[in-house]
Amino acid sequence: MSAGAGPVVRIPIRALRVAGSPRTAGENLEHVRALADTPDELPPIIVHRGTMRVIDGVHRLRAARLRNHPDIAVRFFDGDEADAFVLAVRSNVAHGLPLSLAERKAAAKSIVTSHPHWSDRLIASVTGLSAKTIGEVRRSGGVPQPESRIGQDGRVRPINSLEKRRLAMNLMRQNPNLSLRQVAKAAGISPETARAVRARLQRGEDPTVRKPSNTKRTEERRPPQTRVAQPLQMPDRVTIMRYLRTDPTLRFSETGRTLLRLLDVHAMSNDRWALLVRNVPPHARGTIAQAAMECARVWRTVAEQLERTAGPR
Structure with a gap:
């Protein structure tokens, strides 16, 4: 900071x-x-x-x-x-x-x-x-x-996780056909937490009862080789920017604030982008298209570099 x-x-x-x-x-x-x-x-x-x-x-x-x-x-x-x-x-x-x-x-x-x-x-x-x-x-x-707080690592975590687990448990009991991602979205938890809730329900355990801190929780996680990939539902640009603006590790550094300012430009709605495109003078459209493609190439390079160093999420 x-x-x-x-x-x-x-x-x-x-x-x-x-x-x-x-x-x-x-x-x-x-x-x-x-x-x-x-x-x-x-x-x-x-x-x-x-x-x-x-x-x-x-x-x-x-x-x-x-x-x-x-x-x-x-x-x-x-x-x-x-x-x-x-x-x-x-x-x-x-x-x-x-x-x-x-x-x-x-x-x-x-x-x-x-x-x-x-x-x-x-x-x-x-x-x-x-x-x-x-x-x-x-x-x-x-x-x-x-309902949630930002930690030292910049990640947002729910405060009352047990209540969210209870909601997930009730959803699974009421509609066993719901996917883990649907339950996670409705209850405000991660798909991994939803998977843990389902696993404990299947074993006849109460997912809302905390386990002792020294109890191993490997049974709540599938081995990597048997884990079934879930399709990701990416948040929209506005949601991403709302989250990033609350990250203290970005807000209190010059690099972070520069990135936020650059990303903020791209967080405009699709309607505003469409309006910008419609109002570009015909003689400048080709040049602006080339500039936009170059900007897109630079951002893709940045994204690839960040993805390679991001580690597990």
Whole structure:
């Protein structure tokens, strides 16, 4: 979760704002004086471009003022204000002058409210707290919870998986002819989970009862050589982009944001694409067709490279 690898620019100190810091106790004056006395150039601070608010580096900003510098080195962050606060917390947790425990808990409460779809472990990685503590903060906050959360790996997982398994079990009992993919789609689970539910039903077990964590679950998975391939139902472009925009590993890196901007162009509806095609001037259609084919070739190469390194899904 970084500000990206954008260029360093010099910004007048008077143009910057200090507000909304996770440091509820304020700045440490001794630390400011120590930084001001350092002979070396201080690292660039991080600033939210939309508001010119300092995300990380308030002490460095104060030190620059003590040095009577008119400007300071800055890297800009282009996310929204909620994401800017997350970045401020993450930066100051790993800082040479870290946030106090009380400040980290207060920050966790804010992030649980602004990012309820993030998992406890993901928020814990930002705040430097344990996932258990984040769970306690979440339960005490009274924030409405989504049906699924995003983990540290960027994957979306359902919160109440047992309820979804129960729904799948009822669907299978009511209509044994439903395919695993049909059950999975209706219950909001993966085809592999649907297969596990069916296997336990066939053995006379209750799929909604959790097994001990040390119990081997190999019986819920078919050996690779006997697994029957299921036809994939690919999500549409809008659904894919909605999912990708919630992935923190993309939103908080310069590469990720660049990819999202490029992909966002192609997420237009088919009707909008058809309208664009109809309005292309006749004399330019051949040239644009060639350019489109070249773009398609580049994207195919990118897709093939990603597929080769994606690993199992």
